Amino acid sequence: MTDKPRRPTDAELEILTVLWSIGPATVREVYEVIRRRRPAQYSTVLKFMQIMAEKGLVHRDEKERAHVYEPAKTREWTQRQLAGDLLERAFSGSAKALLVGALSARKATKEELAEMRKLLEEHRREEK
Template identity: 40%
Template sequence: MARPFIPKPTDSELEILRILWDRGPSSVRDVHMELEKSKTSGYTTTLKLMQIMLEKGILTRDVSGRNHVYTPTLSRDRTQQQMVDKMISTVFNGSPFMLVMQALGRQRPSPEEINRIKSYLNELEKDRKDRPQEGKKK
């Protein structure tokens, strides 16, 4: 049941993951009610998708109760990492920098966000000077 690696989720599967990340562990019914707001497919379709995601190792489930409760195997953060990495290597020629510039250009960040990015950049600089080799801080 433990898989060698978890395959990349499809677009439909990502919609379900998004709901589970937002809501926390949920039943098929819960997910489907949320999904209905943007899609027209039926309940058994949602069920089947989640069963397949279970097979793939994308979800785990708790079978003990009245109805099954599903949870994503990977955190949103972890999945973001994987997708960003893949995107950088395929579309951005391996340059995270280009992705950052592109994302900044998409929608203007708020003044507060700008400041948070700046202070993060400062930390990176400081870090680099302090410990040219290591990666960790604090």
């Protein structure tokens, strides 16, 4: 059996986003950030973070009474995994279809378009 990375659920991704933003944190600290955005229950955040530790999405430091959690992978690594998964599941592996879908779903800023051009040019140069 391969050790395929587990894709985080939307709720897990929300918790990971908090951890990427504030750094290693206790459940209480993550709960407080989420609670400022939307209604949330501490016990629900705790349960999700316990499950995430079991799934290997976060590491839990149990040295102190209040356990400290941190993401197991970087934001960039996770985004690449999610993009690759979406590319395969929704766009039959077509990067062009993914890009067209993304650009038609939301207008890109001039800065984003410039960055995309730069990345495409770098990719083209690497292929030569």
